[in-house]
Amino acid sequence: MNDTSMTAASASLLSCHSCNLLSKMSGSHGHGHALCPRCGAPLHQRKSNSLTRTWALIIAAAIFYIPANVLPITVVTSLGKTQADTIMSGVIYFVQTGMWPIALVIFIASVFVPLVKLFLLTFLLISVQRKWKWRPKDRTRLYRITEVVGRWSMVDIFVVTILVALVKLGGLATIDAGPAANYFAAVVVTTMFAAMSFDPRLIWDVME
């Protein structure tokens, strides 16, 4: 594999993000910023500080994930009876009332996907740091899945915001967003940024 390939990095070439001009990068230049000779945009061989940033964002997401699941995400007030539901209690409620599809959607979108994203990114980070050479192609695919699937976690937040806006029936029924909604949104956003800041090329760098 590696014998047939020639990467931009091995050729000491840099591609500008903005104007796609290939420029030559000669040796180590310490901490100075490389700039595109044509458009002046900063040039990076790899996403800068990719591992650190991804780690930071993943840790933040993991921390936010706890209150997002422990605190209530919706507060339903119906006929004077107030009921606060966490994500899991909502899922359990739908399972108990026999609405399996809805329960499944909520569970996958709100519980499963964020968790999968967190674990996948962590796995990728560790694999890169340990310079594993195990199945780089599959790992790259995993990364792509992470990136694609991540945005669907926002479904839950959208549902909550729409419900809050729709169900304002005064004394009959009112739905309010619980504090977990904020944390859940934070989880989704931070995992998305984490996925973005991860540079899959790092998976392949060790192969050279």
Add this chain to the structure above:
Amino acid sequence: MAEQNTSESRFKDAPEAVVKMRKQFSIVWVVPLVALLIGGWLAFKAISEKGPTITITFKTAEGLEAGKTTIKYKDVEVGQVQSIDLSEDGSHVIVTAELGKKAEPHLTENTRFWVVRARIAAGGASGLGTLFSGAYIGIDLGKPGGKPTRSFTGLEIPPVVTTGLPGSHFTLKAEKLGSLDIGSPIYYRQIKVGQVVAYELEKNGKLVDIKIFIDAPHHGDIFENTRFWNASGLDVVLDASGIRVNTESFLTMMIGGIAYDTPANLEPGAPAEEGATFKLYASRDKIFEKAYVEKKPWLLYFDGSVRGLAVGAPVELQGIQIGEVTDITLEFDQKKLAFRIPVLIELEPERVKFIGGESKLSTMERKRGMDILVEKGLRAQLKTGSLLTGQLLIGLDFHSEAAPAKINWDGRYPELPTIPTPMEEITSGVTRIVEKFEKIPLEQIGKDLQQTMANLSKTTAELQTLVQKLDANVAPAATDTLKQAQTTLIKVDRLLNADSPTGHELKRALAELADAARNISILMDYLERHPDSVIFGKEQSNEK
């Protein structure tokens, strides 16, 4: 490439510079730091606000839901039910609940829990909001200063929450609960001033302790001598005084109630302290009776029927009640072969105001006094209290004409002499009259009467013969006499008639007599004026 190689080979011996990568703190670490701060703050808040976990036992978990049912104090949420389990023997449910941190110092043995459900009673409806929102557990913090505890027994009936309300609690001891219930009103002069907050059997089970709460400012009206009575329902009294119906209000007729007053004839005493204990009297009348502590038993023996006399009937001295009948039995004297009825009464000497002399008499003095009174004619007597009901009462009165008697101090109870009832007297009086009637010799009288009648008829017959004799002999003679009288009268009449010569002559004679009389009168007149004319005669010249 070749150039590079040559340059590399040229400086082949030069040492490699140590490139020390300065660890630069990436700004991105602020994100997990912020997340950590928020998470840490949340965790700290959750832990610091985590209050005590308590267990409450209830008979039933009706309306309670784990994780949903809240615990509310004054309608403010202070906790939540975590789980509901059956007790080991299955007799009740154990509710585990988590309370807020602020509730911790209030969780003492005085704290009470109960389930608030919709309740509709005669006194009013409560908890209707729970029809929609579901039941919740109410909490009353209770008096401060109890022993801290974490397990409670829930009340089945919601108490009346009085914590923090101005007013006072009192305990009433009653023989029975009657129709009272939690929330039953308490009236003072028919104004609602409080309510029953709890009741329970006394430890020995003889009396019922009724806890009441009097709202401020009325709790200041309660003194040591204040009397409470049960104003429940209709108080219909049918006794010697007739029929009386008392009630405090329509509400008390339905759900019961308590009223109180401080009798005017008592010293009110000091204001009652919080938690003071009072006796609950059965009715308003009882509060006055029981005001007298001293009771003196007396025994009365009646020979006649005491039908209509009941235990509790009043004993009146000259019309004023001074005691009551406490026992009525029946005795049979085997020697005399006669029944007699001992009636035990209790006199309350305190009802009598002693004036003149010492107010407190010794027992001996009192005995002596009673002896004197009996000597003066004090007797007990059955009296009809009400003609309508036929109830009897015992009257003590002075009967100066009564046969002399004495108090028998020897028995267990002193025995007061009695006299028969007025009814008995009437009966005996009638008997006496009948006896007298019986003594009248009616037959003799009849015989005499017959003889008299015979004599009378004989007399009548004699009278008849006499009349006949008179008719035969006297009547013709009388007729002749009458005829003669008639002729005489006719003659007289004829004589006196105007046309008769006798009459005419008589008339003339009378006229002459009148003339003569006139002349005499003139003469007399003249003589009076000229008395000398008798001697000298008429003086003609002087006249003309």
